Amino acid sequence: SGAAWDRRVHSSAFSFTGRTVLVTGAAGFVGSHAAVALKRRGDGVLGLDNFNRYYDIELKRSRENLLTRAGVFTVHGDINDAVLLNKLFDMVHFTHVLHLAAQAGVRYAMKNPNSYIHSNIAGLVALLEACKSADPQPAVIWASSSSVYGLNSKVPFSERDRTDSPASLYAATKKAGEEIAHSYNHIHGLSITGLRFFTVYGPWGRPDMAYFFFARDILKGKAITIYEGPNHRTVARDFTYIDDVVKGCLSALDTAKKSTGSGGKKRGEAQFRIYNLGNKLPVSVGEIVNILERLLKVKAKRKVVQMPRNGDVLFTHANITLAHKELGYKPTVDIESGLNKFVKWFLSYYGVKKRRFW
């Protein structure tokens, strides 16, 4: 920090619309897209990210460059840093916090459980504490996950379904996050909207996700492992294109009620809402490989094996009626055209520039 840093924070948070948004996880996949979209429409936006090394740090730096070009400054810091958070909330009167920083991925939890506790539990609490103490209090819109539906759910998943059987520590921390956020709504009058994302994909995506490393492995001629369930059951995901998810985030932000604080006569009016942001159309992992083969014009080498118990679920499928009704959410990008956009980006980012990913 310093005078130049202060100036960057202030100019980034300058708003034409009256909305000023802190985007956590801004160097991440969804965060970078959302921050740019908010800035483009005239909102004041400040990014925050700890640039952890869960995956390719160069990709996060490249996303940060995109943000800089769009006029969004990204503060390098951790959501657990209460001093930093309080300083930012003192400097800028955020109307909203779009909280997307988290330890994502289900398999990484097998060996790195603490990372999930640090970011998804302790970090969430630190962030909500800062929001609670801020004046004015911002409305909080944050990313939960389809993984909260766990093992027992019937499909399609609806927000009213039970979420009491998490298949992974990641899912457990997202579920716990929903309960924690709810308590801050009850006690401190924070307006909270939880968005359960379903397998978000697209340009600038996450290298730890299957569609992403499938594309790499097809081009490298490396065999792809496709999981199937017991008795050859198909593994499928409700793949949701990044632009659709970002639109959902923006309308969740626009429809969020103000936080009311714990005192005064408005107490109790702050909202607590949860929405599925999916695509309503599950696609099998095998079909993803077929589409990638066509787009890359390279045949994939497939290896089909039974899914180990690693935290993955067999199937996800969103019922999006509630988000449609209350947020006007309506995904428009089908898997073919979404993957086409991903592949175009992938080839230009990695193929032409030959980065160390290869």
Ligand code: NAD
């Ligand atoms: P991502 O990993 O690309 O982005 C998360 C960003 O947060 C990263 O840049 C990381 O450096 C940052 N971060 C992590 N811990 C932090 C901390 N303690 N302090 C500050 N920054 C921190 O992931 P994404 O795909 O963009 O996911 C965004 C959110 O959506 C996450 O909460 C994730 O759990 C959730 N989600 C994503 C998907 C998906 O398919 N992409 C599905 C369901 C839920």
